[in-house]
Amino acid sequence: MNATPNLTLWGVGTSRTIRPHWAMHELDLAYETKPIGPRTGETKTAEYTKLNPRQKIPLLQDGDFCIGESAAIVAYLSRTYSTAERSLIPDATREYAAWLEWCFFIVAELDSTSLYVMRRHRADALGPIYGIAPEVVAQAGEYFRQQLRHVEVALADGRQFLMGERFTSADILLTTCLEWAIAYGVGICDNAQPYLERIKKREAFQRAIAANAPLVPITPAPIKV
Ligand SMILES: N[C@@H](CCC(=O)N[C@@H](CS)C(=O)NCC(=O)O)C(=O)O
Secondary structure, three states: OOOOOOEEEEOOOOOOOHHHHHHHHHOOOOOEEEOOOOOOOHHHOHHHHHHOOOOOOOEEEEOOEEEEOHHHHHHHHHHHHOOOOOOOOOOOHHHHHHHHHHHHHHHHHHHHHHHHHHHHHOOOOOHHHHOOOHHHHHHHHHHHHHHHHHHHHHOOOOOOEOOEOOOOHHHHHHHHHHHHHHHOOOOOOOOHHHHHHHHHOOHHHHHHHHHHOOOOOOOOOOOOO
């Protein structure tokens, strides 16, 4: 492992960009932030496109290595920079597999199939670009609630975190989805409420909120229909 990593994180201001900021703070890593925002045109510059041809935030530079996709960045940081004192990922093969299962479940079912579909088709979000579709939005919200039952079971019996008594980066992904769901008026299960309260008291979470705040309010580029 690199003893003095040279880490730069691009992107602030969204529920995806906060994920790697949070992982960095949990792991107590020093890094530089390039505070570019979503839908500002900043992901389309030649300099940025060279680093990330997908033209999306977040993006992590670790020395001469670049990685995009928020969940992949969090997994990379967890694997590369966890220590005995600060770890975001289980070691044992089956626990690691269960962690992977949670990460893929959250990204595929809660984020991409539910919340992001709502974002794409809400009139007050990206609907003017991708089509305003109230029925699709309602169904996606319902599907989110159904899928959240798996989280409800995992958090039963007063369990602290998704994987039991130990905080992992799957909790980072889940928290961002729960906050997003609340912002969209989708109810979350009862035991997710105290879970969220617990998580939000974490110092690393609070530092990540500050690190993810845009320096100036983000003014999105006009929507092109
Ligand atoms: N699946 C990607 C999604 C990233 C994404 O869609 N980022 C948006 C902002 S939330 C973006 O950069 N859009 C292009 C832009 O705003 O210029 C991830 O989790 O990192």
